[in-house]
Amino acid sequence: MAGKTNHDYHILPPSPWPLIGSLSAVALTGGGVMWMNDYAGGSFVFLLGLMGVLATMFLWWRDVIAEAHAGDHTPVVQLHLRYGMILFIASEVMFFVAWFWAFFDAALFPSSVEAIGGTYPPAGQEVIDPFGYPLLNTLILLCSGTTITWAHHSLIHGNRDGLKKGLLATIVLGLIFTAIQAYEYAHAPFAFSNINGGNIYTATFYMATGFHGFHVIVGTIFLVICYLRAQKGHFTPKQHFGFEAAAWYWHFVDVVWLFLFVAVYVWGSWGAPIH
Structure with a gap:
């Protein structure tokens, strides 16, 4: 006692x-x-x-x-773990706010950045076609959001086969996204080495999209661990915080990319020569 x-x-x-x-x-x-x-x-x-x-x-x-x-991990402990994950994602949101702030500061007030000649993108700056590989990656991440949701609903309803297939599909889509972004970087009309050369367009582009790509890699590793745990039968309909945290993180990555695509790729390249 x-x-x-x-x-x-x-x-x-x-x-x-x-x-x-x-x-x-x-x-x-x-x-x-x-x-x-x-x-x-x-x-x-x-x-x-x-x-x-x-x-x-x-x-x-x-x-x-x-x-x-x-x-x-009683229900109370699981609730507090969820609070912790929510706060972690909130801190990640503020991390990306910093890069969006840098982007919008230059894009909305180009006259304040003397090095770019008062226009954004800088005059003569060649940019990536937003409706090429970036649009394809957008569709891939949107599809991955549906597959991770499929896995989540399968788990809740006790369908372990659907859980594994949904996780595996999401992992494959994440790997494809990373491969396409690596190809895009390798063939970009501006080099990564330019981020320290005073080009605010290059700096904000690579820092924002590059850190997002890093988060995709982390999220993919997160999902691989969940897939291995699912194979071992770790998750149950009533206790699956590890999977739930991974799904939340992946949805966060999806949403951030949508903002990046619309702002950095589409609006940020408006009027500039397309590569």
Whole structure:
């Protein structure tokens, strides 16, 4: 009776991962700065920090999955996990707000940016045709939103086959999106190296679309883990927060791309020569 709990909350046991993760993050960022400034050992410190961060992510999430299977994720705990994921996505929204702010500041007030000659896009700036590969990628992400929703509804209704097929289809679409964007970057009429050359169009384009592409890769990895867990039978109709978090993240990635396509690709290229 002394060890019996009379509440629905999960009291976490002592864990080394917060401390190890923090030290690894410091090594990752510090090593990166050292590496970029040609300090001796900077690359080693960076790689050591990177390995520490990746190991912390894997082992910490392994513990969370074990806690779920042990019955520690009560309805109250699951609710709070959802709150945490919502706040994380909100922080990601603000991250992209920064890039959209930079884009709209230059696009709406080009006269304030002397380097681009008072016009946006800058005079003579060749741009990517928004109705080529960008439109194709838009359709791919919209389709992926339907496949992940199919997987979610299949899980809720106990259809494990539909869950696996929906996840697999979403993963394939995510990989296709990444491959097309890589091809687009390789054949773009402006180089990534120009982001430090004073060209605000190139800088905002690559930073906004590039970070979105990074989020697509992270989301795809997220879905691959969910697919592997689905193969092991981890998710149930009443307990599947890991999958739900991945689905929310993927929908966030979809919505951000729609804004990027309309603003950066379509409106941002208005009146400029198409590549």
